[in-house]
Amino acid sequence: MPELPEVETIRRDLKPLVVGRRIAGVEVDPATLPRLAAVPLEELRSALVGREITSLERRGKHLVFELDCGRALVAHLRMTGRMVWRESGAATEPYERGRIVLEGGNDLRWADLRKFGTWRLVTNAQEVAANLGPEPVGPDFTMARFRAALAGRRAPVKAVLLDQRRVSGLGNIYVDEALHRAGIWPGQAAGELGPAATKRLFEACRAVLEEGIANRGTSFSDYVDGQGKEGKHQMYVKVFRRHGKPCYTCGTTIERIVVTGRGTHFCPRCQPERKSRGKRA
DNA sequence: CGTTACCTGAAA
DNA sequence: TTTCAGGTAACG
Numbered sequence: 001m002p003e004l005p006e007v008e009t010i011r012r013d014l015k016p017l018v019v020g021r022r023i024a025g026v027e028v029d030p031a032t033l034p035r036l037a038a039v040p041l042e043e044l045r046s047a048l049v050g051r052e053i054t055s056l057e058r059r060g061k062h063l064v065f066e067l068d069c070g071r072a073l074v075a076h077l078r079m080t081g082r083m084v085w086r087e088s089g090a091a092t093e094p095y096e097r098g099r100i101v102l103e104g105g106n107d108l109r110w111a112d113l114r115k116f117g118t119w120r121l122v123t124n125a126q127e128v129a130a131n132l133g134p135e136p137v138g139p140d141f142t143m144a145r146f147r148a149a150l151a152g153r154r155a156p157v158k159a160v161l162l163d164q165r166r167v168s169g170l171g172n173i174y175v176d177e178a179l180h181r182a183g184i185w186p187g188q189a190a191g192e193l194g195p196a197a198t199k200r201l202f203e204a205c206r207a208v209l210e211e212g213i214a215n216r217g218t219s220f221s222d223y224v225d226g227q228g229k230e231g232k233h234q235m236y237v238k239v240f241r242r243h244g245k246p247c248y249t250c251g252t253t254i255e256r257i258v259v260t261g262r263g264t265h266f267c268p269r270c271q272p273e274r275k276s277r278g279k280r281a
Numbered sequence: 282c283g284t285t286a287c288c289t290g291a292a293a
Numbered sequence: 294t295t296t297c298a299g300g301t302a303a304c305g
Contacts, residue, residue: 003299035287061300078300080289095289114288116300155282164301171299220299221291240299261284263297 002077004137004169005212006223006231007061010083013226015056017085018065018102022052025101032097032112037119047071047121048100059128060135060168066125074120074128075110080222081117084109093228113222132168136205137213141167146202153190159260160190161205170205173218173240176265178204180239185273186264187257211236239265 002010026045028036037044048067055066063083065073075083084093088105097117098110110117122128133149134140149166150157160166161175170178179186181204184197193201217223217231220241224230238248243256243265252269 006299076300079298112288113290114298116287159282162300173299218299223299262300 002081002217002223003061003171003174003212004058004135004209005174005215005233006217006225007058007063007077007169008213009217009231010226011056011058011063014083014085014108017106017226018053018056018108020052020054021106022103023048023050023100024103025049026098027101028098028110029096032115035115036097036110036112036117037121039121044119044121048073057125059125060132060164061171062128064125064128070124072122072125072128074122076118076120077112078114078116078118080113082109082111082222082224082228083226084111084224084228085226086228131165133164133166134168136167136169137209141202141206143199143202146205147198150190150193150198155190156187156259157184157190157193157201158186158262158264162260162262167205169209172262172264173220173237174205174208174212176240177208177237180266180271181208183270185271186259186266188274239267241265 026048028041033041052068053065054068057064057066061076063075086107086109088107093109093111095111095113096109097112100108134145150160153160158175158179161170178201182200184201212218212233215231215233215236216225218233219230220234239254242254245254247254247267247270250269252267254265255268257264
């Protein structure tokens with residue numbers, strides 16, 4: 001569910017609340033634990049309890065709780081995960097699967113309807129970056145790197161944008177939005193994008209993510225921020241889940257197709273399918 | 282490379 | 294009843 005803007009919103013909400021706080025306990029629903037963490041609860045506890053949280057960072061869609069021992073807890077919310085700040089006495093969250101109890105009377109509540117989310121302990125925060133492409137809202141995201149990520153690929157450009165090893169942080173919502181903003185058909189072979197289209201897409205990726213952050217994320221069903229409140233960006237999307245409705249730019253009906261196994265929304269007029277220029281026998 | 286599985290619903 | 298879901302690992 002959450003993509004870069006949603007995870008970044010949670011990070012910004014929680015960081016000032018958790019930094020400097022010490023972990024007093026860890027609770028996890030036993031039925032959820034095996035897929036949540038690769039280690040037994042006792043190991044999670046021995047790594048976390050008594051540690052102070054020194055920072056809260058984000059890498060791609062991962063939330064990274066840095067600890068005073070140098071290690072870090074890396075949380076990934078996958079489709080329906082939530083990480084919410086609560087008073088220790090507050091009611092159990094819907095679909096609450098675990099909590100990190102902090103000294104001083106607050107918890108981080110972990111809720112996850114579909115139980116796809118993960119917690120991982122790493123020996124240092126740098127490990128998180130392994131296998132992740134550049135941050136599209138950071139200085140590492142250059143035209144050169146973006147061009148290299150697309151070069152030679154026959155897969156749909158949408159598939160490449162979703163591949164976290166090439167660019168990190170984009171998911172289904174913001175990919176559809178970026179392709180619309182750049183005027184590119186989602187099924188277009190990535191390696192066949194011309195220089196102008198590549199540049200438009202490069203800029204569109206950053207722009208749609210920054211707008212998503214400014215609007216505190218997109219809440220279509222499960223996402224909430226660090227305080228449990230919905231984002232606003234669903235009011236501003238141009239194509240995502242707008243199939244059957246008119247394009248704001250040209251009035252043409254937005255279509256929905258399946259690309260790379262994902263529901264894909266686009267305007268057939270603003271994002272026309274182009275015939276491959278590649279040679280074929 | 283594309284497709285399926287993971288889990289639990291909500292919506293068509 | 295069937296389809297779909299904001300993600301990704303594991304298939305073939």
